[in-house]
Structure formats: C-alpha cells, structure tokens
Amino acid sequence: MTQTFTGASDDHIIDLIRFAEQRLIVAAPAFSIAVADALAERMSDLPDLSLTVILDADPEVYRMGYGEVAALERIRAAAAKESFRLQEQAGIRIGLVISDECTLIYAPLSSNIEAGSTSDAKPNGIYLDGAVTEMLTEKTAGVDAQGQPVKAEIGNDSLSAARVAATQQDLTETPPLPVDLTRKLNVFITRVQYVELKAKGYQISRRRAELPKDFFGMDSDDLKERITGRIGTPLEGIGKLDVEITIGEKTEKLNVDEKFLQKERGEIEKALTHVMAKRGRVILRKDRASFDYQIDRFKAIIAAYQEALASRLEDAREQFRMSFVDEFLERWRANPPARFARRIEGATEDELRAGIISEADKLFDRIVKLDGPDVTIVYKDIAIEDLKDESFMTALRDVMARGGMKKEDLAKLFEQGEAAASQGSFNLDSGPK
Numbered sequence: 001m002t003q004t005f006t007g008a009s010d011d012h013i014i015d016l017i018r019f020a021e022q023r024l025i026v027a028a029p030a031f032s033i034a035v036a037d038a039l040a041e042r043m044s045d046l047p048d049l050s051l052t053v054i055l056d057a058d059p060e061v062y063r064m065g066y067g068e069v070a071a072l073e074r075i076r077a078a079a080a081k082e083s084f085r086l087q088e089q090a091g092i093r094i095g096l097v098i099s100d101e102c103t104l105i106y107a108p109l110s111s112n113i114e115a116g117s118t119s120d121a122k123p124n125g126i127y128l129d130g131a132v133t134e135m136l137t138e139k140t141a142g143v144d145a146q147g148q149p150v151k152a153e154i155g156n157d158s159l160s161a162a163r164v165a166a167t168q169q170d171l172t173e174t175p176p177l178p179v180d181l182t183r184k185l186n187v188f189i190t191r192v193q194y195v196e197l198k199a200k201g202y203q204i205s206r207r208r209a210e211l212p213k214d215f216f217g218m219d220s221d222d223l224k225e226r227i228t229g230r231i232g233t234p235l236e237g238i239g240k241l242d243v244e245i246t247i248g249e250k251t252e253k254l255n256v257d258e259k260f261l262q263k264e265r266g267e268i269e270k271a272l273t274h275v276m277a278k279r280g281r282v283i284l285r286k287d288r289a290s291f292d293y294q295i296d297r298f299k300a301i302i303a304a305y306q307e308a309l310a311s312r313l314e315d316a317r318e319q320f321r322m323s324f325v326d327e328f329l330e331r332w333r334a335n336p337p338a339r340f341a342r343r344i345e346g347a348t349e350d351e352l353r354a355g356i357i358s359e360a361d362k363l364f365d366r367i368v369k370l371d372g373p374d375v376t377i378v379y380k381d382i383a384i385e386d387l388k389d390e391s392f393m394t395a396l397r398d399v400m401a402r403g404g405m406k407k408e409d410l411a412k413l414f415e416q417g418e419a420a421a422s423q424g425s426f427n428l429d430s431g432p433k
Contacts (some may be wrong), residue, residue, distance in 0.1 A: 030067020
C-alpha cells in the first residue's frame with residue numbers, strides 16, 4: 001500500500017490518471033506536458049469516465065513556473081476534440097487528484113525554485129481515501145455521494161478557448177524565463193548582490209561656488225589660487241579634529257579630517273565588497289550586516305566631524321571675509337557696484353565693507369553648508385542576463401576567491417551552475433587556491 005506522505009511526482013500523478021476507471025478529478029494551477037498528455041488520453045474515455053479538470057489560466061502561473069505553456073494548449077485541444085468543458089479557478093495553488101477511491105492532495109512546486117519531488121523521503125503530498133474522497137468529490141466535481149448535482153466550491157467558471165488564446169498570446173509576448181536560469185538566479189540572489197555606496201557632502205574643501213561678477217578681477221595670490229570663476233573656502237588651517245562616536249555599546253575617539261573620511265570609505269568598500277570589471281561592486285549577503293554596520297559608523301563619524309567643524313568655522317568665515325575686503329574695498333571705492341553707484345549721495349566705506357562682507361558670507365554659506373552626512377547604499381540583485389554570461393560567472397567566482405572566500409563557500413555559491421559547469425565555467429578546482 002502506498003504510504004500516506006509521499007512525493008507527488010509527475011509519475012505518481014500520471015499513474016493515478018491512467019488507472020482511474022470511473023472517476024477522475026484533477027485540480028492544480030497548471031500541469032507539465034507529461035501530465036497534460038495523460039489527461040488528454042483519458043478524454044477519449046468520455047463519457048464512461050467521470051472527468052473534472054480545474055486549472056488557473058493566468059499567464060503569471062506559467063511565469064512563476066507552476067506548469068508548461070505547451071501543456072495548456074494540449075489540454076485545450078483535447079478538450080475541444082471531445083467537446084469537454086474545462087474549468088477554471090483563479091488563484092488555485094494546491095493540487096488535487098481523485099482517482100476512483102484514492103485521493104492525492106499535494107503542494108505544486110514552482111520549477112523556478114526547484115525540481116519536483118521524486119522521492120517519498122521528500123514528501124509534498126498526502127494520499128487519502130474514504131469519506132474524505134467523497135467530500136472532495138462533492139466540493140470539486142459538484143456531485144454528491146448519491147450522484148446528485150450540487151454546487152461545487154471551486155471550478156465553477158468555464159475555461160473558454162478565447163481565455164486560453166489570450167493566455168497564450170500574453171505568454172508569447174512576455175514568455176516565462178528559462179527554468180534552469182531562474183533556479184540558478186534564485187540561488188545567486190540569496191547569496192550575492194550588486195552594491196553601490198554613494199557618499200557626498202563631507203568633502204567641504206572641494207566645494208566650489210560661482211563667483212559674483214562684482215568680485216571678478218583680483219590681485220591676491222591666495223584668491224587666485226582658489227578661483228577660476230569659482231571659489232572654495234580657506235579650510236586648510238583647521239586640520240584634524242578630535243571626535244567621539246558611539247555605535248551600539250562601543251565608543252571610539254578619533255582624529256578626523258577629510259582625508260581620514262575618504263580613507264575610511266575606501267577601506268569599507270575594499271574589506272566587504274568586490275570589484276567586478278565594467279559591472280561595479282558586489283557583496284555577499286553574509287557580509288551585508290557588517291557592511292551596514294560600517295556604513296552606520298561612517299555616517300556617525302561624518303556627523304561628529306561636521307559638528308566639531310561647525311565650532312571652528314567662524315574663524316574660517318572671518319578669514320574668508322577679510323580676504324575679500326582686502327582685495328576689493330579699494331576697487332569698490334573707485335568703481336562701486338551698480339547698487340551703490342546709482343545712489344546720489346554715494347556709499348560710505350562702511351557700507352562698501354558691509355556689502356563685501358555680505359557677499360562673502362553668501363559664498364561661504366553656499367560652500368560650507370553643513371547639512372549632515374549624505375550617505376546612501378543602493379543594492380541591486382544579480383540579473384538573469386548576468387548568469388547567461390559565462391565570462392561574468394567565471395570572473396565572479398575568481399573575484400570571490402581572491403577576496404578570501406573559502407572554497408567550501410564558493411562551492412555552495414556555485415552549486416546550482418550545472419549548465420555552465422558542463423562547459424567548464426564552474427570548475428571549482430580551477431581557481432585561486
């Protein structure tokens with residue numbers, strides 16, 4: 001006798017379909033070609049065989065890997081030949097086969113994720129009989145134990161030829177992805193991702209702002225060195241600043257400047273990500289928690305540095321102001337800007353000085369605006385196009401190996417690469433030791 005918990009393979013389902021003598025009910029999201037062929041054969045036994053077939057004709061069912069597109073057409077063609085009414089149940093995600101007095105209830109498996117179970121040691125189905133079979137027959141076929149019609153709970157909609165044609169057209173325009181690549185993609189998505197670290201706003205010394213036209217033309221060597229139509233702030237004298245950060249329960253005291261921040265960013269990327277030529281950086285998912293922690297720490301350092309820097313900026317602001325006053329006060333006195341020159345009474349030296357300082361402050365604020373760390377991480381999954389690229393997959397493995405990934409971890413990462421392995425791409429003994 002068949003054991004209760006079983007692997008609901010196509011072979012098991014086909015046996016139930018072929019050996020049904022009086023009653024056959026099959027309900028599932030979709031079918032394989034082999035199961036569809038078995039069902040098509042039994043349609044020739046109508047009306048001696050009581051047959052009910054329920055499925056979901058939504059194109060997404062096939063994109064999710066619950067069945068084969070060609071199987072739908074085979075079932076439709078056989079049903080049309082025998083004038084048999086196929087039934088549809090939108091969203092059905094369980095499988096049911098009632099063959100005379102035997103019932104198999106099973107969990108349909110997406111072939112995008114794994115191959116179907118072929119062993120009873122890996123059960124995805126349950127065999128039942130007796131009263132349960134009669135109850136399920138009533139709820140699916142709409143016939144009670146006395147053979148009287150009752151309202152079924154599922155499959156009350158007919159699956160028309162037009163509905164099947166619409167599904168086929170949709171799948172022709174946007175076909176399901178290849179099953180082997182989809183399974184492999186699922187493995188890689190759980191193990192590795194692209195990552196892009198975007199960090200800006202902390203390199204204040206590199207910022208520039210447009211120079212107002214009233215400040216064009218100057219003799220100061222210091223200003224000339226920093227001006228080509230744009231100007232930066234004189235922060236060179238500030239140097240490194242002592243900061244303190246706390247992440248979790250750990251407190252650190254650091255001596256920070258912009259070079260320190262830039263080096264910190266580079267070390268995070270180097271330690272926890274890997275460069276893929278022409279593709280960007282990748283990160284192992286097992287390293288994401290460490291990477292996210294280090295980025296939080298990096299943000300905290302930037303925030304603490306900017307807070308410490310803010311207390312030192314007034315001296316830099318005053319220096320900035322005075323460099324412009326020294327350079328332009330005499331020029332403005334001889335040739336004042338229009339807003340002063342159009343005054344009948346002219347402008348006093350204090351007013352000109354105040355005007356220069358006001359413009360210098362505006363420049364300073366645009367350049368030195370401290371608005372907190374602007375650090376973002378963009379994660380992107382490996383694409384199926386990447387998996388089709390044998391050179392990419394080989395390079396990915398080599399990058400991981402050079403990055404110190406253990407050989408056993410490499411084996412786990414590439415264990416689903418059967419197709420490419422047959423071509424030599426995933427030879428785990430060929431890479432760096």
